Amino acid sequence: xxxxxxxxxxxxxxxxxxxxxxLSSQRHLPRDIAAGTKLFPDLKTAELREIDITRAxxxxxxxxxxxxxxxxxxxxxxxxxxxxxxRGLVLxxxxxxxxxxxxxxxxxxxxxxxEDIALPGAAGAQIDLKSASGTTSVIxxxxxxxxxxxxxxxxxxxxxxxxxxxxxxxxxxxxLHRPIVDVATDRVQEARVTTGKVSYVLTRKDRSQPxxxxxxxxxxxxxxxxxxxxxxxxxxxxxxxxxxxxFDAAQWQAPADHAEFRTFDGWIIEIDGRVDxxxxxxxxxxxxxxxxxxxxxxxxxxxxxxxAAPSAAPAAQKPQxxxxxxxxxxxxxxxxxxxxxxxxxxxxxxxxxxxxxxxP
Numbered sequence: 001x002x003x004x005x006x007x008x009x010x011x012x013x014x015x016x017x018x019x020x021x022x023l024s025s026q027r028h029l030p031r032d033i034a035a036g037t038k039l040f041p042d043l044k045t046a047e048l049r050e051i052d053i054t055r056a057x058x059x060x061x062x063x064x065x066x067x068x069x070x071x072x073x074x075x076x077x078x079x080x081x082x083x084x085x086x087r088g089l090v091l092x093x094x095x096x097x098x099x100x101x102x103x104x105x106x107x108x109x110x111x112x113x114x115e116d117i118a119l120p121g122a123a124g125a126q127i128d129l130k131s132a133s134g135t136t137s138v139i140x141x142x143x144x145x146x147x148x149x150x151x152x153x154x155x156x157x158x159x160x161x162x163x164x165x166x167x168x169x170x171x172x173x174x175x176l177h178r179p180i181v182d183v184a185t186d187r188v189q190e191a192r193v194t195t196g197k198v199s200y201v202l203t204r205k206d207r208s209q210p211x212x213x214x215x216x217x218x219x220x221x222x223x224x225x226x227x228x229x230x231x232x233x234x235x236x237x238x239x240x241x242x243x244x245x246x247f248d249a250a251q252w253q254a255p256a257d258h259a260e261f262r263t264f265d266g267w268i269i270e271i272d273g274r275v276d277x278x279x280x281x282x283x284x285x286x287x288x289x290x291x292x293x294x295x296x297x298x299x300x301x302x303x304x305x306x307x308a309a310p311s312a313a314p315a316a317q318k319p320q321x322x323x324x325x326x327x328x329x330x331x332x333x334x335x336x337x338x339x340x341x342x343x344x345x346x347x348x349x350x351x352x353x354x355x356x357x358x359x360p
Contacts, residue, residue, distance in 0.1 A: 039096035039151070039162055040136055047131040048090060053168045056122040061170040075172035079244050079337065082177050092166040093129065093138065099148055099161040106157075112150035113141030114159045125168035126154060140168050173243040180284070180339055181330055183236035183263060189296065191232040192260040193350060200353050202229040206296065207264055214357070221357045228356040235348040236261055236269065243340040247283060252338075255283075257350040265323045266293025269330070273350050280346035283338045286330035288323055 053062035063074035064081055071086045072078035102112060109115040113123035117139060124141040141150035141159070148163040169175065190203040191212070201216035212229035214222065223229055255272035262268050270285045341349075 035098050035100055037098055038094075039098055039138070039153075039160070040093060043094045043129070043136055044131065044133070045090050045094050047133065048129050049132065050128075050130040051086065051089065052126075052128040052130070053170060054117050054126040054128070055170050056117065057120045058118040062168075062172050062175060064175060073172050073175050076176060076244055077246055080177040081175050085175060089127070089166060089168075090129065092164050093127065093136070095164060096138070096151070096162045096166070097164075099163055102150060102159040102161055104157040104159065109141075109152070109159065112159060114139050114150055114152040117154070125170060127166075127168050140166055176241065176244060178240040180239045180241055180334070180341075181236055181269065181286075182238050183261070183267070183269070185233040185237055187263040187265060187267075188233045188236065188261060189264045190262040191235070192262075193232070193353075194258045195350050195352050196256065198353050202232050217353060217357070221353065223356055224358050231348055231351060231356075232261075235259075235345070239341065239345060241339040242342060243279075244337055245340075247336055247338050252283060259349050262289075262292060263323070264293075264296040265321070266290060267323050267327050268292065269327075271349055273346060275346075279340050280343050281338050281340055282346070282349065284330065284334040286327045286334065288327040293323065 049066045051062075051064040052060055054060045061075075064086055065072050065074050065078065067078065071081035071083055073081050103109065106115070110121075110123065115122050115124070117124065117126040124139050126137060126139050129136040137154050139152045139154055141152070143149050143165055144161055147165055148161050149165050150159060151162045152159040186207070188204075190201065192201050193199065198218065199216070200214060200218075200221075202212040203215045204212055211226045212232055214229060252272060252274070255274050257273035258271070259273075260268065260270045266289045268287050268289050271282050273280070273282045275281070
């Protein structure tokens with residue numbers, strides 16, 4: 001037998017032994033933790049009523065409750081939660097698929113962040129999905145790459161690597177539904193702003209006017225440029241919260257700043273503002289003004305002068321907002337709340353006059 005043949009046979013023997021050992025190890029795996037199987041195959045996501053996130057020392061940090069088929073954040077007095085984010089967490093857990101077994105020795109749990117959550121120094125987070133039929137729980141440890149995490153079922157010894165990666169965010173405000181209001185720039189007709197003791201008005205006489213003009217301001221003040229006042233038009237575009245708390249009248253006796261925004265289609269939004277340290281808070285009121293809407297109502301199109309060609313396809317028309325409905329919805333939604341907003345948005349809402357006028 002040649003030396004080459006001996007080498008080939010030795011390699012084949014090693015491969016056969018390795019395969020046998022792997023098959024033997026798989027036969028000894030419990031079916032519910034075998035690679036490729038779902039970690040929670042019986043999870044009924046539609047029945048969930050509560051989601052708890054708990055960190056070190058068994059301290060519950062986030063409680064999401066399903067009230068009237070809408071998720072809320074209990075730590076923020078049941079303000080609406082970000083439904084898409086909640087759905088992502090739930091579906092991620094429902095889709096948890098075992099990649100491989102890891103340690104079953106408690107001494108090694110801290111290395112991958114799956115130690116008991118009651119321990120003061122626990123690195124992971126426990127997620128409890130609760131329904132009328134029971135609770136589904138898992139400890140989420142450290143991530144492994146970008147697609148998997150180390151996990152362990154509470155009370156079980158075996159830790160696992162499972163995918164997809166699920167993040168149990170411990171900050172309640174990050175679970176809030178963030179949008180407050182979104183008014184397109186081209187809808188804004190006028191802004192009446194007061195910062196401290198200085199008030200001014202920026203306005204557009206009609207929709208065709210591209211830039212806001214300074215209509216009312218202290219004597220001899222003029223805009224620094226034709227476009228200097230246009231930032232007011234973006235103030236309500238994509239306005240989102242950083243945090244939220246219940247309205248407390250005692251804190252809003254004398255707000256430092258005030259703005260009133262009017263749209264061509266009759267929506268009036270009033271906003272009070274106050275700064276508390278590094279936080280910028282606002283509260284809103286909203287109403288519909290039919291007279292304002294009629295003032296800027298577009299004249300009906302003259303269909304007699306230009307009959308449509310028989311073969312012409314009808315032009316697609318942009319759906320018009322139901323302004324009255326939107327105004328009433330915002331009034332109802334915002335009445336009980338105050339919102340923390342990013343500083344740059346606060347500054348856009350209450351732009352000091354000195355920032356938009358010519359310097360002497």
